[in-house]
Amino acid sequence: MDISVSGRMLLVADRPGAYPTIGHALADAGDGTVVTIADGTYREVLELTGSRVTLAAANGAKVVIDGSGADQPVLHVDKGSLTLHGIEVRAGDAAAIAVDEAALIARGCTVTGGRGPAIGIRGSAAFEVTGCTITAAEQGVAVEGAGGLLEDTVIEDVTGDGIVVGMGADPVIRNCTVTGCRLRGIYVYQYGRPVIEGCEISRTGLEGIAVAHHSAPVLRHCSVHDTSGVGIAFASGCEGTVEACQVDNTAEPGVALAEGATPTVIADAGPAGATGRGGHELDELLAELDAMIGLPGVKAGVRALIDELQVNEWRRNAGLPVGAASHHLIFTGAPGTGKTTVARIYGRLLRALGVLPRGQFREVSRRDLVGQYIGHTVEKTAKLFEEALGGVLFIDEAYTLFRDGSSDGDFGQEAIDTLVKLMEDHRDEIAVIVAGYTGEMGKFLSANPGLASRFGKTIKFENYSPPELVGIIGRMVAAESYELEHKANDELMAYFGRIAAETNFGNARDARRLFEGMRQAQSQRLRKLGRIPAVDELRALHLADVRAAICG
Known part of the structure; x- marks a missing residue:
């Protein structure tokens, strides 16, 4: 990832003139410095006090900061600020990233392992964690006292709670997936006041969302399902709002309110075509689409799809026949033209229409789908597909799965063949959107005879003027x-x-x-x-x- 800045830039790489370690570069860095890191695994633990720096993976580089053998945080930030772009952090017997009274920005990062929270944020400084993956930790993200944004992040397979919000913290948690937690998916305590919207919580050992100690969260358009405990639980003395949330296959009752708990619960409006909340939500989402700058052809294409689905639902309710309609789409165009944003809105539109039950968004790429040995790709692809059921599976740069003239050792073709079968078997349960450059996407669609027929429409994203x-x-x-x-x-x-x-x-x-x-x-x-x-x-x-x- 390129980071264009006006401040100083330092390079960490195994070549003359570059810094040999990240620690060496940070020792020489001043405020505003961007440290660009070449491909490799760096076995370091780093402590930053009062500085303002950026650590960024070089173009196409896989950068791992590995502190798995240490008993202290891999990255400890005290005051100042730290920005991370495209970095993988592996923790040992402590947190992966510990932030005290400092501003943290983490985009497109992977955080693995650790005792305590994988990312722990304390203090009053705002934070931004977007597009990240957190896995195999004791806890996912813990926020105490801070505000900020946790968005489009996957937290999975943790031994404790997925997200913890406490000590009066009021972050916005949006469009996140929390799954495979042995305790609670999201735990709000000690006067926490987060806004939690568009999130999917599943496969928890206890409650999906638990609210305690006089907290008052806003829960909006969330999906909680397949939990061992109740879906959403409010303890005595807690307030807040539960608006248009879906709770499926949890312990009874789906939403548990202890005596003395006084949240406002606003039920979902139900399937497409209903009056009230569902129609209002549809209008809001279409207004959000229209508010995007440019993209007139894209907006018209999405509106045409929504109009067709709406009319189909009216016909179905009237007892009239309805033709088969595919929810799968092809987005073509250059990077940065809004494909991911439109895909998210599309999923939420399908949910508002009642076409998909959850409308959650899961973005994957070649490395998420393709395995390293025979059979591994089928397993990985099927698992991700299953997790996305009920919502949108967005495959960015999908053409990288197909490599013309590649050897039998490349398993991208296996991923494509698996997707084709799953898309047919679950055609009404998911929307698969593949995206990439126009020319390359044509080659991708030729990789399997049945692939192109699985998609109902191609939407072209023009460059911005x-x-x-x-x-x-x-x-x-x-x-x-x-x-x-x-x-x-x-x-x-x-x-x-x-x-x-x-x-x-x-x-x-x-x-x-x-x-x-x-x-x-x-x-x-x-x-x-x-x-x-x-x-x-x-x-x-x-x-x-x-x-x-x-x-x-």
């Missing part, structure tokens, strides 16, 4: 409570006009990288003031910050 990319930057600026100098828009327009013609143009991903660079440039500028900046100064992004990010 320079004005649309400037608009995307503007939304990022507003969402993070910044204000961009107005005359910087012309600079941004010219920049996107230049890079849009490049071969590896990343669309919104390039916009995100540029925005991060602008923030880094502002941080460096403000540190040079020699005083604490005023609020207006902290919010302001100048033309000079934009130019520094572009040049960096």
